[in-house]
Amino acid sequence: MGCCYSFFCNDDGSSQNGEPNERTHLLVNTETNNINIQGNNSDDYLNQDVNAAPKKTDEQSALSRILQETATNVIDVAALDAHNLQQHEYLDRVKMYNMRIQQVLAANRQPYKVKTLLLQDVSSADKILAAEPISAEDYHFVTSMVSKASLAITEIKVEHKEDLVVPFRIP
Amino acid sequence: MEKPLERVMEEILNTTDVFGCVFADHQGLCLGVKGRASTESAGVIGAIAEEASKLEPNSRPPVIVLESENKMCIIQRNGTITGAIYKLI
Numbered sequence: 462m463g464c465c466y467s468f469f470c471n472d473d474g475s476s477q478n479g480e481p482n483e484r485t486h487l488l489v490n491t492e493t494n495n496i497n498i499q500g501n502n503s504d505d506y507l508n509q510d511v512n513a514a515p516k517k518t519d520e521q522s523a524l525s526r527i528l529q530e531t532a533t534n535v536i537d538v539a540a541l542d543a544h545n546l547q548q549h550e551y552l553d554r555v556k557m558y559n560m561r562i563q564q565v566l567a568a569n570r571q572p573y574k575v576k577t578l579l580l581q582d583v584s585s586a587d588k589i590l591a592a593e594p595i596s597a598e599d600y601h602f603v604t605s606m607v608s609k610a611s612l613a614i615t616e617i618k619v620e621h622k623e624d625l626v627v628p629f630r631i632p
Numbered sequence: 633m634e635k636p637l638e639r640v641m642e643e644i645l646n647t648t649d650v651f652g653c654v655f656a657d658h659q660g661l662c663l664g665v666k667g668r669a670s671t672e673s674a675g676v677i678g679a680i681a682e683e684a685s686k687l688e689p690n691s692r693p694p695v696i697v698l699e700s701e702n703k704m705c706i707i708q709r710n711g712t713i714t715g716a717i718y719k720l721i
Binding site for chain 1: 633634636637639640641643644647653655657663664695697706708709710711712713714715717719
């Protein structure tokens with residue numbers, strides 16, 4: 462009973478998927494096999510199958526169309542990542558881009574010159590710029606000492622030991 | 633008179649690796665110098681602190697470090713005075 466049930470439910474699917482079941486003939490092709498089997502069952506199924514044959518091809522073409530559309534719309538990120546630029550490719554591109562820039566500038570009649578760089582005389586600017594800044598100890602030392610000195614300087618006063626105004630002997 | 637400042641400069645020089653210090657007022661006038669530092673550098677130090685503080689006017693005055701291979705000069709402004717401490721690395 463279970464077998465009949467599954468067959469009726471999957472009247473298209475069973476032959477489409479090519480899965481053999483208890484009704485599959487070993488030596489007959491699937492199309493005729495399907496019609497013969499269903500003809501034995503009832504007229505309804507026969508009529509359904511006549512309509513089902515073109516419908517099936519429609520579904521298949523629709524399916525393949527969907528697959529094609531999906532394939533064209535899909536961006537394969539994994540495949541993109543796999544393509545790493547090699548060193549010589551970088552160099553080639555640098556050359557190519559420089560050449561293009563020269564061409565464009567020549568067309569515009571503008572002289573191509575590199576601006577003077579700020580850190581031109583520093584050989585490895587990245588190392589110097591990435592170096593550790595002042596240590597916390599030094600920072601606190603300097604801050605405290607300068608504030609102490611600032612305080613000390615505010616205390617500077619003129620201490621007069623003699624009279625600033627000296628009376629002259631005016632006769 | 634300037635005894636408190638002298639004492640502070642003594643304290644600075646007694647710190648390990650420190651070999652000089654100089655203090656300048658807001659106009660670059662030298663207020664005090666001790667150790668291997670020159671009074672003539674006071675004006676330059678004041679100007680450096682002045683210019684550096686213009687980078688971030690709303691922040692606290694920055695600590696500026698000038699570094700050579702084996703020495704460093706740390707400059708900071710506090711109020712109207714600027715201090716510079718010379719130190720071995």
